[in-house]
Amino acid sequence: MRMRRPSTRGILKRALFTMLSAQFLIVVALMVTTKVRKMMRGSRGNDTFPVTPPAPLEVGAGNTATVYTYGSDLFEDMLAAIGNARDRILFETYIIKADEMGRRFKQALIDAAERGVDVYVIYDGFANLVVTPSFLTFPAPIHVLRYPVFATGWRFFSPRQMGRDHRKVLVVDDEVGYVGGYNVGSLYASEWRDTHLKIEGPSVWDLDNAFVDFWNLRRRKRARMLKERGDASWEPQIRAHRNVPRQLLFPIRGMYIEAIDRARDHIYITAAYFIPDRDILDGLLAAAARGVRVRILVPEISNHVVADWLSRGFYSQLLDGGVEILLYQDWMVHAKTATIDGRWTTIGTANIDRLSLTGNYEINLEILDDALAQHLETVFETDASNARVLTRTEWSSRPLVAKACEWILAPLRPLL
Structure with missing residues (x-):
């Protein structure tokens, strides 16, 4: 009796299955090992990493730039800016933790809205799946845009809908803007080495406009549309580059x-x-x-x-x-x-x-x-x-x- 030789398709299927299985096992092993390592490491106490103190620098025509490399310094400055807001706050984050620092930011935004400041908030739904939903509920009149976890309908399969909202932007009164890698949370305040930039001056418009465009592009039909304010200045030394998957x-x-x-x-x-x-x-x-x-x-x-x-x-x-x-x-x-x-x-x-x-x-x-x-x-x-x-x-x-x-x-x- 002649034995059937395996087909090329069968060999390829088995090879693919073996590769996927190996990848899955390696990923699981790496994740478990990392989890155990974190548990064994425990608290770091008062230890910290070396940082570079923030120092304001004049950049271009009328702009001041300050680099932050330690979260606590940045967050205190951002909270002070929110606390001094008079007209409008545009706040966009990938992650906002429901911890002490996250609660401080949320309360600062609520306080600003209660004193008459227009407050707009954008956050990514997927990145905050582990955050208690009630924490991400803001009272009126704060305007909130939750970037959805999944696109709806046929758009789910479109490459224009695959990306996350990974941006971290804060603009206050069109006078001061912040952008960089920091998410909001107590962990990021002292245990992550990250970098954020604060801009004061005409180039804040670039961050303001980036938020306005995203809000108007993704807002719900009944949500308020933000007006584009335009800008008369052109700053050749500072340019904002924005990825827009849509x-x-x-x-x-x-x-x-x-x-x-x-x-x-x-x-x-x-x-x-x-x-x-x-x-x-x-x-x-x-x-x-x-x-x-x-x-x-x-x-x-x-x-x-x-x-x-x-x-x-x-x-x-x-x-x-x-x-x-x-x-x-x-x-x-x-x-x-x-x-x-x-x-x-x-x-x-x-x-x-x-x-x-x-x-x-x-x-x-x-x-x-x-x-x-x-x-x-x-x-x-x-x-x-x-x-x-x-x-x-x-x-x-x-x-x-x-x-x-x-x-x-x-x-x-x-x-x-």
């Missing part, structure tokens, strides 16, 4: 590629999750090949362990190409910043991964200013003092099982 606009990726191609001396990037696409990776390697010092600072262990392992899949190419990798120790670094040649800076909400660069609603400011770029270099060096440099020898000697896990997980990169 319109298939993703300029932040292009901003990075162009800036990297211009580099002549050095590139310093701080990234919470570094999973570059082919063009950004090639741009960094090309820069290093022409003599540019490329330094990338990432958390050694982030809050998303799968993202860590996907990022590690690029380390061999980067190290072989002369790129320096700095691993931030003991704490989560969540910043999304870069500075090039002491002239160019970007600070915003977009990570260097597919979700941020070609999926989510994001906003980054691009600033051409020597003083601000040099300040960001100081921030980078301060962070580097709490990081270790990954050597090629160390990376080559990692266990074989780690190399196998990186290879198995590599197909997941397009998802993140």
Whole structure:
């Protein structure tokens, strides 16, 4: 009796099933290991990471920029701005925790509305699924837009509806604006190293307009429409780049590629999750090949362990190409910043991964200013003092099982 040879389709199905099963098991193992590690680590007490004190800098025509690298400093300043609001508050966040800090922000917004300030709030529904729904209920007359967890109807399958609202923006009275990586919560106040930028002056309009456009694009039919106020000034040194999935606009990726191609001396990037696409990776390697010092600072262990392992899949190419990798120790670094040649800076909400660069609603400011770029270099060096440099020898000697896990997980990169 002749035995039937397995078909090519059958072999492919079994190979795919084996790969998916292996990926699932690795992801579960990584998540469990991370959970156990956090439980064993316990409280950090009064320990903290090195920070760079905020310092206001004049940027462009009539603008003042202040960089915040410690959450408590930022949150107190934001709460003071909300407390002094006279006309309008535009508050947008990816996450707002129902903890002490989150309650302070919520109460500050309620207090502002009660004294006659127009208050608008946007938050992402998916990112706040674990937050008690009652906490995310704001009393009238506060206007609230909850970015939905899923698009409704046939739009669910549209690539225009796949992204999250990952932006973190606060604008008060069109006079002061904040943008950066910080979500709102007690954890972020003292246990995460992040970066936010405060702008005072004419360029606040860019953040104001970004909020207004998003509100009007996503608001419910019966919700109030925000008026666009327009602006007579054009500030060439400060530009806002906004990813708008619904319109298939993703300029932040292009901003990075162009800036990297211009580099002549050095590139310093701080990234919470570094999973570059082919063009950004090639741009960094090309820069290093022409003599540019490329330094990338990432958390050694982030809050998303799968993202860590996907990022590690690029380390061999980067190290072989002369790129320096700095691993931030003991704490989560969540910043999304870069500075090039002491002239160019970007600070915003977009990570260097597919979700941020070609999926989510994001906003980054691009600033051409020597003083601000040099300040960001100081921030980078301060962070580097709490990081270790990954050597090629160390990376080559990692266990074989780690190399196998990186290879198995590599197909997941397009998802993140």
